[in-house]
Structure formats: C-alpha cells, structure tokens
Amino acid sequence: MKPGLKPKHRRLVFVGIAMALLAAATGLILSAMRENIVFFYSPSDIVAKPPSPERRIRVGGLVETGSVEKPGGGVVRFRITDTAMTIPVSYRGILPDLFREGQGVVVQGRFANQTFAADEVLAKHDENYMPREVSDAIKKSGQWKPDAKGAKP
Amino acid sequence: MSLFTGHDLICIRGERRVFAAVRFSLPAGGALLLVGANGTGKTSLLRLMAGLGRPADGAIRWNDVDIAEDPESHNARLHFVGHGDAVKPALTARENVAFWAALRGGGDLPSPAEAGFAKAGPDAGLAAFALGPLASVPGRYLSAGQRRRVNLARLAAAPAPLWLLDEPVSALDSDSVARLRNAIARHRAGGGMVALSSHGGLEIPDAVTLDLTDFAAAAA
Amino acid sequence: MSLFTGHDLICIRGERRVFAAVRFSLPAGGALLLVGANGTGKTSLLRLMAGLGRPADGAIRWNDVDIAEDPESHNARLHFVGHGDAVKPALTARENVAFWAALRGGGDLPSPAEAGFAKAGPDAGLAAFALGPLASVPGRYLSAGQRRRVNLARLAAAPAPLWLLDEPVSALDSDSVARLRNAIARHRAGGGMVALSSHGGLEIPDAVTLDLTDFAAAAA
Amino acid sequence: MKPFLAIVRRDVRLAFRQGTDTLMTLAFFVIAVVLFPFGVGPEPNVLARIGGGVVWVAALLASMLALERLFQTDYEDGGLELLALAPMPLQIVVLAKVLAHWLATGLPLAVVAPMLGVLMNVPPDVFPVLVAALLLGTPTLSLIGAIGAGLILGARRGGVLLALLVLPLFIPVLVFGVSAVEVAAQGFSPKASLLILGGLLLAALALGPWAAAAAIRQALE
Amino acid sequence: MKPFLAIVRRDVRLAFRQGTDTLMTLAFFVIAVVLFPFGVGPEPNVLARIGGGVVWVAALLASMLALERLFQTDYEDGGLELLALAPMPLQIVVLAKVLAHWLATGLPLAVVAPMLGVLMNVPPDVFPVLVAALLLGTPTLSLIGAIGAGLILGARRGGVLLALLVLPLFIPVLVFGVSAVEVAAQGFSPKASLLILGGLLLAALALGPWAAAAAIRQALE
Amino acid sequence: MKRLDWFANPARFLKVARAVQPWAAGIALGLGAAGLYLGLVASPPDYQQGESVRIMYVHVPAAWMALFCYTMLAMASAVALIWKHPLADLAAKATAPVGAAFTFLALLTGSLWGKPMWGTWWVWDARLTSMLVLFFLYLGYIALNGAFDDPARGAKASAVLALVGFVNVPIIKFSVDWWNTLHQPASVLRAGGPAIHESMLAPLVLMALAFKAYYVWVVLIRIRAEIAAGKIRAARLRATGSAAL
Numbered sequence A: 001m002k003p004g005l006k007p008k009h010r011r012l013v014f015v016g017i018a019m020a021l022l023a024a025a026t027g028l029i030l031s032a033m034r035e036n037i038v039f040f041y042s043p044s045d046i047v048a049k050p051p052s053p054e055r056r057i058r059v060g061g062l063v064e065t066g067s068v069e070k071p072g073g074g075v076v077r078f079r080i081t082d083t084a085m086t087i088p089v090s091y092r093g094i095l096p097d098l099f100r101e102g103q104g105v106v107v108q109g110r111f112a113n114q115t116f117a118a119d120e121v122l123a124k125h126d127e128n129y130m131p132r133e134v135s136d137a138i139k140k141s142g143q144w145k146p147d148a149k150g151a152k153p
Numbered sequence B, C: 001m002s003l004f005t006g007h008d009l010i011c012i013r014g015e016r017r018v019f020a021a022v023r024f025s026l027p028a029g030g031a032l033l034l035v036g037a038n039g040t041g042k043t044s045l046l047r048l049m050a051g052l053g054r055p056a057d058g059a060i061r062w063n064d065v066d067i068a069e070d071p072e073s074h075n076a077r078l079h080f081v082g083h084g085d086a087v088k089p090a091l092t093a094r095e096n097v098a099f100w101a102a103l104r105g106g107g108d109l110p111s112p113a114e115a116g117f118a119k120a121g122p123d124a125g126l127a128a129f130a131l132g133p134l135a136s137v138p139g140r141y142l143s144a145g146q147r148r149r150v151n152l153a154r155l156a157a158a159p160a161p162l163w164l165l166d167e168p169v170s171a172l173d174s175d176s177v178a179r180l181r182n183a184i185a186r187h188r189a190g191g192g193m194v195a196l197s198s199h200g201g202l203e204i205p206d207a208v209t210l211d212l213t214d215f216a217a218a219a220a
Numbered sequence D, E: 001m002k003p004f005l006a007i008v009r010r011d012v013r014l015a016f017r018q019g020t021d022t023l024m025t026l027a028f029f030v031i032a033v034v035l036f037p038f039g040v041g042p043e044p045n046v047l048a049r050i051g052g053g054v055v056w057v058a059a060l061l062a063s064m065l066a067l068e069r070l071f072q073t074d075y076e077d078g079g080l081e082l083l084a085l086a087p088m089p090l091q092i093v094v095l096a097k098v099l100a101h102w103l104a105t106g107l108p109l110a111v112v113a114p115m116l117g118v119l120m121n122v123p124p125d126v127f128p129v130l131v132a133a134l135l136l137g138t139p140t141l142s143l144i145g146a147i148g149a150g151l152i153l154g155a156r157r158g159g160v161l162l163a164l165l166v167l168p169l170f171i172p173v174l175v176f177g178v179s180a181v182e183v184a185a186q187g188f189s190p191k192a193s194l195l196i197l198g199g200l201l202l203a204a205l206a207l208g209p210w211a212a213a214a215a216i217r218q219a220l221e
Numbered sequence F: 001m002k003r004l005d006w007f008a009n010p011a012r013f014l015k016v017a018r019a020v021q022p023w024a025a026g027i028a029l030g031l032g033a034a035g036l037y038l039g040l041v042a043s044p045p046d047y048q049q050g051e052s053v054r055i056m057y058v059h060v061p062a063a064w065m066a067l068f069c070y071t072m073l074a075m076a077s078a079v080a081l082i083w084k085h086p087l088a089d090l091a092a093k094a095t096a097p098v099g100a101a102f103t104f105l106a107l108l109t110g111s112l113w114g115k116p117m118w119g120t121w122w123v124w125d126a127r128l129t130s131m132l133v134l135f136f137l138y139l140g141y142i143a144l145n146g147a148f149d150d151p152a153r154g155a156k157a158s159a160v161l162a163l164v165g166f167v168n169v170p171i172i173k174f175s176v177d178w179w180n181t182l183h184q185p186a187s188v189l190r191a192g193g194p195a196i197h198e199s200m201l202a203p204l205v206l207m208a209l210a211f212k213a214y215y216v217w218v219v220l221i222r223i224r225a226e227i228a229a230g231k232i233r234a235a236r237l238r239a240t241g242s243a244a245l
C-alpha cells in the first residue's frame, strides 16, 4: 500500500483500522439493543398499536394473579400484564408445568376483538433453584421477592 | 549491490522431507540453475524463494534481511513464473498482461533491472515475446505455448530485479526460447538476478548450477 | 498390416483456420513427429487423430475406413496423452494407472503392439516409468514430472497399437525421457505406431517429420 | 460390463475416500432444511403445512450442488478426454458416473429424509411415501442434472444459459414428489404420483445419457 | 489504490464478459424463489406469510453458490499465487475481489428482489426495507463467504463443504434480515434490525479480509 | 517446531500422557458416580419444577463443556497457527468431536427439558439458535479437517475456521442478557453468587468436574492414536519417498 511505511507500522495501521471498524460495529449493535429487539411484544405495545388480526405475533408478560379461570372443555382464560397494561388471553390446550399465576409466559397467536387468541403458551423460568422447604421457609420469613425479571418484556 | 541468499534450507511437503541443507547465493546479475530428477524439489525451492511457503528450517535473505520480515517488499522485487499460466480465457492477451503490469504499480518501482529494458508496459511485454499479432486474441483461443508466452510477457512488462522461473521453456518453440534467453541476458546485464529450474533446453551463460538430487539424501 | 492416414485435412478453431491441406500416412511400426511453432496446430491435429474433434474437411482413415464411422473401435486402438495428466489426487499412483487399464478391458484386446511388452497390467506400466516406489503414494503428493509419468504409465499398462502423444517429454527428467524413448522403440518394434508433437528433447529414429508451420500459410 | 463397473467403483471410491463427500451433501441437506424455520418463522402448523415441500426443495438443491462437479474435475485434469476415448459408448460412461453419483449422494438423501421430516412436523405415517418418492425422484434429478453438468463444462455464456434451462426440468419431479407426500398426508393413495415419478425416471434414463454425452462431446471439441 | 482498482476492474469485467456469474446468480435466485409455490402450493396467504423469508433464503443460497468460485479459478490457473505475490497486503487483494464479487452478484440480487417480492405477495410498502436489508446484508455474506472460499481451496469437495462452513455463519444475517422485513410488515420500525445488519457488516469488514487472507496463504503453502 | 522430528520422538508428551490418563479416568468415573447419585437420588426436587430438575445435572455440565471445548479448540488452533507446534494440531483435532458430542447432548437434554417446562421442544431464541450454530461449527470443523489429502493442510484450514467461529462463544454466553430469550439467565456464574441452593449445586459441580476429567481422558487417548497413525504415515512415506528420488 504505502511503500514508505515500515512493515511494523503498516501492520499497526491495519490493526488500527480493524479496531475502529469493530468499535463502530459494537456501537451500532449496542444502539440497536436500545431500540428493543423483540422476541416478543409487551401488552403495552399491543395496546398502543394493535396489530392486524391476520398477523401471528408473540406477547410476553406475567400471568396476572387471580386472573386464571378454566371454564371447561380444556379452555383457559387469563390476563397477562407488564404492570402498565393488561390484555386478556384465551387458550385451549396443554399448559406447561411452569404455568402459574405470577409466572412469566410468552403467548403466541392473534390479537382480535381486544382478546388475544393464543395457540401456544410458553412458560418462562427464572434462574432460581431450591428445594420446596427452602422456598417455604423464605416465604414464611417474609424475604420473598418475586423476581419480575423473567417477565420483563 | 543486492544479494539474495539462502542457507540450511529444509523443505517439508506432505509430511516428508524433500531436501535439507540447501544453500544458495545469488549476486546482482547472477543466474542460478536448478536441476535434478523429478520430485527432488525444484518447484518447492522456487516457491520458498518467492515466499509462498516458509522453509521448515533455515532462512532466505535479501541483503541480509529475512524475506519473511517484510513480505510485501519482497513481492515488489520479484516475478514468479510457475506451472500455471494465469491466463484468463475471457481476457485478450493484452488485457491479461496489462492487468499483471498494473498490479505491480505500472513499473514505477525503482529497480536496478529496469535499465535492462528500453521501456516497460504491457506492449513492451507483448513485443518481447512476439505476441504483437495475438494482442487482441482472447486467452481461450491460445495454444499451450502461446499461453506460456503471455505468462512470460509479464517479465518485460513490469521490471523487477528477481526472476523466479519454474521450467519456463516447457511448451515454447525454439524462437520463443531464443527470445527468453535474450530477455534473461538483458535482465542480467541490467543487474537483475534469475533463478530457474529446467530439464534442459535453455543454456544460460555462467549460471551457477544447483543439483537438488544431491540434497535428497541429506533429507532421508 | 494396419495403416493410419489422413488427407486434405483442414482444422478450424475459434472461427480461424489453423491449417489446411495437411496429409499424413503412418504404417505399422512408423513414427510421425509433429513440429512447428507455437499455435501451428500440433495439439489440434493430434486431437483430430484421436477423434476428439472432426476435421472441417478431409478424412482420417484406419485401414481405409474413416475413423468417424466407428469411433469406439478407433478408441479401442489408441492411447492419447494430452496436456492434462488425469491423475486423481485422492487415488494412489497405482490405483490411477489400474483404473485406466481396467477401462480398456484390462489388456485383453488383441493388438499387434502387445508383443512389444513382456506383459501388461498396472504394475508393468508403473515399472516402465520407474514408478514402483511411488505406487502407493496419493496423486496429490506427486510433482509435475511424477504426475506426467503416471499418465505415461497407461501406455505400458494396457497396450494399444496407436499412440498419440502431445509434448510427452515436458516436465520429464532425463532418465524418464530415456525410458519413454525405450518404450516407444519397443512399441514400434512390436508393430505399433506413434504420432507425437515435440519442441525437441526426444529423438525418434527414422521418424517422419511433419512441420505444421508449412501449412499455416495455406490456411491464411 | 467390466469397464462400466470400473467407473462406478472408482467414482464411489473417490466419493468415499474423499470421505466427506456423502457426509457433506447430507450436511447441506440438513442445514438447508433447518434454515427454513429461520426464514419463515417457527410456527409448527405453518411448518407442517410446508414441511414436505421444504424437504423436497432442499433435496433438490443439495443434489444440484453436488452435481455441479460431476464432470468438472475430470474435465479439468484431462480425464474426461480419456473417458471419452474409452472403447465404449460415451452414454454408458455417463450412465456409470451418474449411477456412482447417485449411490454416493442421492441414496443417502432419501435415507435421512425421515429424520428431517420429524424436524418439519411431517406426519410419521407418510415417511414411507416420502422415502419412496425420493428414491424414485433423486435418480431422475441426477440424470437431468448430468445434462446441465455437461453443458457448463468450459462454459461460456451459452452453456450457462442452457444449464439454467435444465433447472426448470426439475420442476415436474418436485411437483409430483411433493404431491405424493401431500396426498398421502391427507390419507389418499399416492400411487398416481409415484407412478408418474417412475415414468419420469424412465424417460430421463432414456434421454439423459444421450443429451449429456452430446454436451460432453461438444465441450471436448 | 491503483492496483486495488485494477483488481476490481478486472474481476467485474470477467464477471460481465463471461456472463456466467451475474446471470447465473440471478437466475438461480429467481428459480429458487419460483420453486416455492410449486413446493408448498400457491395459497396466497401462506405465501405472504413465508414470502420475506423465502426471498432471503434464496438470496443467501444464490450468493453462496456464486462464492464458491471466488478464488477457485485463480487458484487453478496459478493466478492466485501471483495475486499473493503482488506488492500489497493480501487483505487488500481479498477486499478488492470481494468488492468486485459483490458488485457483480450481491447488488443485482438486491435490485431484483422487489420483483420476487411481488411474486411472493410481500406487501409493496416493505420493498424499500427489503432492498435496504439486502444491500446491508449481502456484502456481509460476501465477506464471510470469502473466508469459506479461501478455506476450501484445494479441498476434495468444494461446493458442499463451503455450504457447510458458511451457512451457519450466515444465520445471524438471515435472522436480522428477515426480522427487518417482518417487523416492517407488521408496521413497526425496522431500525433496530437494520442497525444490527450494519454492525454485522462493519464487523465482517474488520475480520473477514484477515481470515480469508490467512486461509489463502495456507492454501498456497 | 518440525512436524516430522516431533512425530519421530514425542516421548516426553507420551510419558506425561501415560501418567495422567489413569488419574483422569479415575476422577471422571468417581466424581461422575457420586454426582449421579447425588443428583438423581439424594438431591431434593425443585420448588417449582419438581423432579424434572434432575435433567439439569446433565444439561448444564454438557452445555458448559460445549463452550469449554470450543474455547480449547480455538486456543489450540491459535497455538498451532502461530507457533506451529504439532501437538496443538492434534489437540484441536481430538477436541472437536468431543465438543460436538457435548453440544449435541446439551441440545438434546435442553429440548427434553424444554417440553415439560416451557411447553415446547424448541424455539428460535438467541440462546438456542447460537447453540445450534455452535454445533454446525463443530461439524464444519470436522468436515474441513478431513477434507484434504494432506493432514497438515486440513489442520491449518480448520484452525482458521475455529478462530473465526470463536465469535460465537461470547454470543452464546451473553445471549440471555442481550436479548429477550425464552432460556433463563445464568444461575451459577452470576453477579451476586449462585441462585441455586447448595443441595442442588453440589451434584451440579461434581458432574461438571467429572465431565472435565472425562474430556482430559478422551482427548489423551485420541491424541495418542493420532500420533501412532502419524508415525505409520511417516514410515510409509519414508519407505517410498527416498527410493522415489
């Protein structure tokens, strides 16, 4: 390239350029992260901008406590919330073991008539593992703080 | 004056030692003729000299600097002519030569060998190997010997002090061999060096001969 | 006795006449040496003789029958050695030779040339070009000259009366050239014919020389 | 017969010695199928809907990729000239090479197809039909592909264009191959589609070697 | 700079003069997309659902096919040695060849993509996003592919091996390329996906030429 | 330095290998048995997952091994490319299939676990996808390594690939933090200490150590086999080579 440069310096120039490119790449990707890459949408997104009913989408949130009802015929109704907004969901099928109130879930299906008709319900799981006695003990001692991380959209 | 040397060279190919303890020394204006039976490592040695491979041991130096230290400067000072002719079927003979000349910066490298040719450039290269009438013929239509001449035309199109030629006369007719002999003589007169392998057919006045058959034993 | 002839041959390549009015006649035991500057059509003529191309005019005959009439019988009686060596990198030298021998029916063709070799088969082929020690080496590891010898080994592995050799000595060391000269002599002694192109380096006793440079003018 | 078998044996040996040949075709097949869920999203019912089609398209692309080199290496190293000069009709040579190629790539594709069917939610009871369809279809692809492989040898513009014309010839195989699977999935008999695939195979056997031999001959001239 | 342009100019000229690369890539792209309606049936809503993904998968396979020969012909005719011996860093040579390759194949792909979008019922208002995503994504594919093209030089089986090596590395481009189109089709802003595609491109620019140069160097040794 | 010389006399390495191998085998079997007993029998069920949590004792160590093996592969490849020591080539070549097997095991146990827990075998989230890419990278490495007639070429080409593929490792590790994945975030190596109760952490750690020892054991066996094969190749080439000249 530049015949004037010594080989060592030339190599340094190249490494410098590569570093600059990598830094720019990291910058772009990080700023994209702030743009909120979605594996799923939050109830607030859905309420703010209802998608077309033909589109199959994913919505993630916490199962609102006390909202689960089973009217029979394998149908389940519940509401999911991101604490700001809440949308009702109806589903027919087998629920994963981890599905319970207060737990994070991701539902897939279509949003029409202000109800989310799910054809698939996925349960999220947080990073805590402990025997049942321990969790009971912690709950009893009042130190239990349900980790909302698993449900953060 | 420049000096191109190698010492204690060991070459390993396909997990086998091809030669060992090879040394050479090539002064400005000098010629080195590599001979030896098939498979004794002529091609391998020329590739080491070009920096296309690294010797398993030993070092190759230009003016006492290892060529591996600054490969680009070494590239700038050499021409390599191998078994492949690097002639693109879709480009004309002239386009082929012009591309390789442009790649080397169009001959504006200061070089002791430059004096050997009146002027450089693709047309000078074509002329040196009597390719003028074929200049606009696509590579696809060239015969084996014509392709080889297009490959050799690079030598005259963009001067460089060190020529590494692997069996350059194969496929050449006698007129072309004479032209090559001429080109080498002019190159050397201008201070250029040449290392070439050959199974005969090209006499180079006062060339140093290196018979690689002698070094095969050392390798085993 | 067989006779291989061609007359009034015109060859057109890339919309250009390469030569015209070429004729040749090759009796059993005869040799035809094609010479001429690069691009005069040596390779082209050998390919016409093999039936790989058709002449634009004229005819090539074996015992007065046009070879185009029964290409398979013509194939069965010839060996062609071209610029490409047809050596598979993944097969050993012996496997390479054995395959080409098997393809020709393993030498059970009745042929006048058979007498020339004590016995045929891949090992005889390898032996004829001193490839015994390389028999189990994969093609990938062979040097240019070694590959060429593997290609030539076909000649001895499966006899055929007509040999068409395009610059067979290129890349061969002097020992191998001597072996090829021997093989040709034995082949001819057994009544075989050979047509070959060369830029020198291989003397064939009482060969008829055909200088294609003379026919280029007729073509223009 | 002996030279025919010699070619088949050599080509199969090359394919296996080069070890990874068969493996890589399979790997491509698997990866191409797996790419689809990335592209179209992972809805199980959509996947099931397009599953048979995707497996077929992937098999088609995989066998096409592998075909590209069917004559290429022989052409480049001068071996194709020698094969053309063998004392047997060039059509037979082509047939031997196609057979070897199919043994090394098409057959394994058909064998692993059910596994990919599982990935794509294809119902297990149609697996026999899927395999049968692939067994009938892949040799046809190899035979048609051989024509294209011959045409692109030393390709200039013309050859490539003709090779592109060959690709559309794959479409009938694709259509009936997929329809065999779909019909079976719906519980009907796939016999009609399979018969048509068999017919296509016979037609390709009759015409493919001729056309491929002609293509090779023009490349060598 | 002059030698860099010389390489770009030569490679673009070769691509257009031989006609093979550009035409072949485009034709493969079109045919691969057109095959889908045959494979999965012509239901408009299924097609629309998978349209963006299929266009991306086809573009990816097409540019991969063209990549195989990026260094191959130069390697075979001895030109790659001469390029490696040019008085400039091998990385720059790689960059020039990749640029030429992209101009001859990636750019045309992006240009014709909307036409195929029409075929696959992709809503017309996302065409600009589709083209932008392809313009950002295809150079990344070329850069990553160059590494694979360098690695397979001299390997026993080129095309399929290349697919096996580079397809996994293509997956991020595919994922974000498709997500840009899908998100846009749902009426949200595709900015995040496009930014990531841009980031991937810069990262590939920083690393690709190095790795490809290393691959070429070991192939020539 | 020189491939041939080293092959001719890798005595020092072989001595170390022979000494280490039984220990590695013993540790792998011993800790593995203990870990399995604790994990499958003695440890309590989880407060949410119940008995299904026992898959963790295979899934998590296998996933860690997948990443660990790739890191070793990349390191060995870097050493092989820079210092050209043949042992590094062999170590890389021996590591690849082991890593591929562990990756496959992690994928398999992960999906088996995902069905009851999440309600699906598979989703295309960042963690699962990048892990699948890792598996393909291993396969690509193995294929490329074997795709050349000259083993030295295969080693070099695949070393370049291993280094390029290494960018995937941090992506796998941090995918759960960077993206909204269905997969959970880290439980063990996290800020604020492990979020796993000691009774469950103990078998997990035992199994992880057993897997590591198993890796050492298998890789040593494979390297020794490669050395033997290399010696045979070299002897054959010497026998034919010297006469060939």
Ligand code: HEM
Pocket: A125, F056, F059, F060, F063, F064, F067, F106, F107, F108, F109, F110, F111, F113, F114, F115, F117, F118, F121, F127, F128, F131, F132, F172, F173, F183, F184, F185, F186, F187, F188, F189
């Ligand atoms: C096919 C599906 C799955 C794949 C490919 C997968 C992959 C991985 C990988 C690569 C790691 C190592 C991460 C690291 O070292 O930081 C990991 C760790 C882990 N996985 Fe999975 N996983 C899958 C399914 C699951 C499921 C269903 C669960 C439980 C509900 C689970 C629970 C865990 C846990 C607890 C860890 C340990 C986290 C830590 O390092 O602290 N995984 N998984």
Ligand SMILES: Nc1ncnc2c1ncn2[C@@H]1O[C@H](COP(=O)(O)OP(=O)(O)OP(=O)(O)O)[C@@H](O)[C@H]1O
Pocket: B140, B141, B142, B143, B144, B145, B146, B171, B173, C013, C014, C015, C018, C036, C037, C038, C039, C040, C041, C042, C043, C044, C045
């Ligand atoms: N494939 C081709 N297409 C068109 N023209 C060609 C082709 N190959 C060769 N030619 C032309 O035909 C002529 C004869 O070529 P041929 O290869 O027969 O020459 P030759 O005598 O063998 O030369 P050489 O000594 O260089 O090998 C040449 O002028 C060449 O330009």
Ligand SMILES: Nc1ncnc2c1ncn2[C@@H]1O[C@H](COP(=O)(O)OP(=O)(O)OP(=O)(O)O)[C@@H](O)[C@H]1O
Pocket: B013, B014, B015, B018, B036, B037, B038, B039, B040, B041, B042, B043, B044, B045, C140, C141, C142, C143, C144, C145, C146, C171, C173, F150
């Ligand atoms: N790519 C390769 N891989 C492994 N070994 C090789 C390779 N190429 C050549 N060899 C071996 O290296 C040795 C030297 O080969 P080289 O090509 O240098 O010989 P040469 O002297 O040029 O022979 P020739 O006169 O036949 O051209 C040969 O014994 C050959 O078997």
Ligand SMILES: [Mg+2]
Pocket: B042, B043, B044, B166, C143, C144, C145
């Ligand atoms: Mg040589």
Ligand SMILES: [Mg+2]
Pocket: B143, B144, B145, C042, C043, C044, C166
């Ligand atoms: Mg010729």
